[in-house]
Amino acid sequence: MIPVAANDVAFSIHAVLLTAITLFQIAIYERGSQKVSKVSIGIVSVAWLVAAVCFFIALPNNSRLWLLSVFNTIQVVMTTIKYIPQAVMNFLRKSTDGFSIGNILLDFSGGIANYGQMVVQSIDQDSWVNFYGNIGKVLLSLVSVFFDIIFIIQHYVLYRGKKSSKLEITTEQEDQIREHLVRHSDQSSPENV
Secondary structure: OOOOOHHHHHHHHHHHHHHHHHHHHHHHOOOOOOOEOHHHHHHHHHHHHHHHHHHHHHHHHOOHHHHHHHHHHHHHHHHHHHHHHHHHHHHHHOOOOOOOOHHHHHHHHHHHHHHHHHHHHHHHHOOOHHHHOOHHHHHHHHHHHHHHHHHHHHHHHHOOOOOOOOOOOOHHHHHHHHHHHOOEOOOOOEOEO
């Protein structure tokens, strides 16, 4: 049985509501020439397609736990995909200028607190089912903490105090960054990933 506490449900509801608010803001606010890339649309479409197919497979079989584990896997994969472009961009620019470290520190403290909660619950229940029974929660925290550590090291150790400015970046470096992270549309206006 997957151990689900009330705070896990509250966290999930909170995340869904904030994501809905973010999507609403994307729809109503001016984006200028920024567009969602075809790669991003493809990734999200595949995730939704997999979720829909798995939902209809699980529905007649009443396999809710299997469906939840599929959703957990999708969430872990999407979280991994979400962090990679920022880590690559910081590396290519050799700077974290313009990158807000505050949310990363909050995310890191939340991930560590999550592990602390699971350890305390496991000790209290005299069972480690909180770790091996909810592998999605463990992997999600592990991926988040891993990338948070990368961002913290980039910000405070590797690129500390290095400011990236247009004058310091050569055209070749700018093209390399753009090639890795941004695709050009037919009108040659940049798209964000």
